[in-house]
Amino acid sequence: MTRVLVTGAGAVLGQGIIKSLQSATTRCEIIAADPNPLSLGLYWADQAELLPMANDPAYPAAIEALLDKVRPDIVLIGTDVELGIFAEHRHEWERKYATRILVSDPATIEIADDKYATARFLESHGLDMPLSVLPEDRAALDNLIATAGFPLIVKPRRGARAVGVSLVHNHAELEQALHGRNGLVVQQLAGPDDQEFTAGVLFFEDEVKASIVLRRDLRDGNTYRAFVGDYPECDEYVRAVARALKPYGPANFQFRKAADGRCRLFEINARFSGTTPMRALVGFNEVDLALRYLLEGQPITQPAIRPGVVLRFLEEQFIEAASLIPSASQ
Structure with missing residues (x-):
């Protein structure tokens, strides 16, 4: 049986990876790890382990101790903040x-983490993206306003789930969104709200092995409805981005389609996605595909994807007092 270590068991991503493992054809023993003993993913796993927070200086040593203890066949990373650490130490x-650690190299993760670097990367490869400038460069900002016009998007260069993102409709709103803040990027609006897409690829051996594109509706920065359809021009675009980026394994691309039909990507995640379990429901279990490829040598072929709509909802789970995991301090 394949032993899989999943970190970030309390995060949407970590929980999604566990859900995908539970529906996989690969028979897995799941070891889940998280800093919080009340993280729900810990209670879905065969074995639960506690770790320090990723920004704790003790985190790398704790990961080494955990790897030595559980000896997983593969490690799947469930939060963004851990990616850089695993990328730095992956080969060691x-x-x-x-073990195998499914993480891209540090340079790829840096491109994905920094939205301005993402835009520059796309531009350097001749790929469509929203025009993007740093607000400190006032000449570039003035040129963006003259070229793209309002509305514009102001967002942190590093961030997720639309935290700190502002849609501004005029100069006054722009100045208010910029006031007293650092580390921002200002971008052209990529496209209308009803033309937002999330896409995933699996990339190995210098080629896209499989891909999926879903149109989506957002709530609080997360996908809560995903529409499965035929989007060939979008699929061609994300495959071109993946061939330029060359991630190791999974990558997630978020973009909108503009009125002129062009896809404009505004975010890359060099990892599995929060929509990974939604994709698995329609026949694209990228976690299972990656495990079978890496651990069993099975080739990845493009899965048949079921058309329809995936609806996300809240669910509750009761944990008996006797089953609660004690905190590390107890």
Whole structure:
């Protein structure tokens, strides 16, 4: 049985990876890890482990101790904040603990983490993207306003789930959104709200092995409705982005289609996605595909995807007092 370590078991991404493992054809023993003993994903796993927060200096040593203890066949990373650490140590830890760590290289993660770097990367490869400038460059900002006009998007260069994002309709709103803040990027509006897409690829051996594109509706920065359809021009676009980016394994692309039909990507996640379990429901279980490829040598072929709509909803789970995991301090 395949032993899979999933970090970030309390995050939407980590929980989505666990859900995808539970519906996989690969028989898995799931070891879930998280800093919080009340993280729900810990209670879905065969084994639960506690870790420090990723920004704790003790985190790398704790990961090494955990890898030595559980000896997983593969590690799947469930939060963004852990990606850089695993990327830095990937080859060392793979050799030392005879495991596989599914993470892209540090340069790829840096492009994905920084939205201005994402825009520059796309531009350097001749790929459509929203025009993007740093607000400190007033000449570039004035040129963006003259070229793209309002509305514009002001967002943190590093961030997720639309936290700190402002839609501004005029100069006054723009100045208010910029006031007292650092680390921002100002972007052309990529397209209308009803033309937002999320896409995923699996990329190995210098080629896209499989891909999926979903149109989506957002709530609080997360996908809560995903529409499965035929979007060939969007699929061609994300495959071109993936061929330029060259991630190791999974990558997630978020973009909108403009009135002129062009896809304009505004976010890359060099990892699985919060929509990973939604994709699995329609026949695209990218976690299972990656495991079978990496651990069993099975080739990845493009899955048949069922048309329809995926609806996301809240659900509750009761944990008996006797089953609660004690905190690390207890």
